[in-house]
Amino acid sequence: MLFVTPLLKNVAYPALSSFGYFRSWRTRQANPLTVLTYHGVFPQGYVPRSRLLDGNLISAKRLHRQLNLLKRHYNVICPEEFLRFLDEGIQLPPRAVLLTCDDGLANVVSGMLPVLESLQLKCIFFLTGASFTDHPEILWHEELWLLLEAAQPGPLGFQHLAASLENIPGAAHDRHRIWWELVKQLSKTNASVRRHFIEELGSAAKLCDGWNTALLQDPIQRSRFQLLDKQQAEKLVKSGMTVGAHTMDHPVLAQCTEEITREEIARPLKLAPADWNLRMLAYPFGTPETVSGRDVSLAEAAGYRCAFMNVGGSVPSSVDRFVVPRIHITANMNFGEFEAHASGFHQDLQNRLSRSASPTQSQAVLSQS
Ligand SMILES: [Zn+2]
Structure with missing residues (x-):
């Protein structure tokens, strides 16, 4: 079959x-x-x-x-x-x-x-x-995916009132599983808490300031994500x-x-x-x-x-x-x-x-x- x-x-x-x-x-x-x-x-x-x-x-x-x-x-x-x-x-x-x-x-x-x-x-x-x-803006769940994709795999120990994240996995299917769990968790809060979570997680994962807004400077990426x-x-x-x-x-x-x-x-x-x-x-x-x-x-x-x-x-x-x-x-x-x-x-x-x-x-x- x-x-x-x-x-x-x-x-x-x-x-x-x-x-x-x-x-x-x-x-x-x-x-x-x-x-x-x-x-x-x-x-x-x-x-x-x-x-x-x-x-x-x-x-x-x-x-x-x-x-x-x-x-x-x-x-x-x-x-x-x-x-x-x-x-x-x-x-x-x-x-x-x-x-x-x-x-x-x-x-x-x-x-x-x-x-x-x-x-x-x-x-x-x-x-x-x-x-x-x-x-x-970017859809928050796509922004979260982009963040997990851009972050270095490894231990993180990130704690937030809305959700926590112990580590960033290396394998794509594990990142996808974690992403979906976070999407469900963050849906229990409101829009501003979600935005705050993503911002804090970006800092914890050591992404440079404005990594997400920089994406929108590029016209091709802007047309894809904005x-x-x-x-x-x-x-x-x-x-x-x-x-x-x-x-x-x-x-x-x-x-x-x-x-x-x-x-x-x-x-x-x-x-x-x-x-x-x-x-x-x-x-x-x-x-x-x-x-x-x-x-x-x-x-x-x-x-x-x-x-x-x-x-x-x-x-x-x-x-x-x-x-x-x-x-x-x-x-x-x-x-x-x-x-x-x-x-x-x-x-x-x-x-x-x-x-x-x-x-x-x-x-x-x-x-x-
Ligand atoms: Zn949709």
């Missing part, structure tokens, strides 16, 4: 895509829609640092090729059609796809918007508080794109106190200019582990019309509008694999395998697809 993974990825999916199998499969499915999640594009000249940090972004060229396929063989619907599907139950065209993009990195205006405009497609951009308050400011976000709106909220500071909501979660979810509605017409939310991280039932109830109570997860496959007609599933597009997908995911086929296969095989077997088949 282990051999099936590269076989699916490199042989079966590209062949099925080139024969047009996925689009005809999609036409026969009862679930009327798939929603894709992007995270922006690599600025020209940017060299990806690691799969863990950069695995969500793709090149503008690849984005163009993927969206061109959707435009030719699927029906990319606009956000208004999606809301009417939720509110009025309108029938969607066959092979309907909705495009979304999370985080609001600066490169979505410079790199992604021109691709969308050239193909005349619409997308929902989910922005964080930085883009509502005009304080452009969040959109309000003016740049305006460009999305003026270009006919839709903007939604991605909370204020992108914490793991399930780890936050109820009071902080309420504020994280509701505040963008108060801060966004009226003409942005903010109505939709995407939960940060968007997995069942990171979003609790309480967070879903708070999204509804805040007044959003719907909210998106980042996993779950295709969208049924009877979807819970506050737990809308999406399909996450990543850098490691080849072209055929992209269509296997975008059509919902891959998730459907995963569901079938997990029902018929042991978890280990199905994981072996699909883990790298």
Whole structure:
């Protein structure tokens, strides 16, 4: 079974895509829609640092090729059609796809918007508080990753009220494990404590003063890591794109106190200019582990019309509008694999395998697809 993974990825999916199998499969499915999640594009000249940090972004060229396929063989619907599907139950065209993009990195205006405009497609951009308050910064969890990557491995003995860190591990997978533990721990605090923690940790790890702001002096790094400011976000709106909220500071909501979660979810509605017409939310991280039932109830109570997860496959007609599933597009997908995911086929296969095989077997088949 282990051999099936590269076989699916490199042989079966590209062949099925080139024969047009996925689009005809999609036409026969009862679930009327798939929603894709992007995270922006690599600025020209940017060299990806690691799969863990950069695995969500793709090149503008690849984005163009993927969206061109959707435009030719699927029906990319606009956000208004999606809301009417939720509110009025309108029938969607066959092979309907909705495009979304999370985080609001600066490169979505410079790199992604021109691709969308050239193909005349619409997308929902989910922005964080930085883009509502005009304080452009780096996503704190990416900054934390950059810090752990830049620090020398070895003992540290760092103590902070929010979390402690005994040592910086050398192996990438250990750093990733520690990073995720810290992300969860720091999500229990508030935004200013998180910033303070990162600053203190940078000093303890002997990174030079301003290591993080220096990164933003470089235009390529700035386009990769800096969040959109309000003016740049305006460009999305003026270009006919839709903007939604991605909370204020992108914490793991399930780890936050109820009071902080309420504020994280509701505040963008108060801060966004009226003409942005903010109505939709995407939960940060968007997995069942990171979003609790309480967070879903708070999204509804805040007044959003719907909210998106980042996993779950295709969208049924009877979807819970506050737990809308999406399909996450990543850098490691080849072209055929992209269509296997975008059509919902891959998730459907995963569901079938997990029902018929042991978890280990199905994981072996699909883990790298
Ligand atoms: Zn995000």
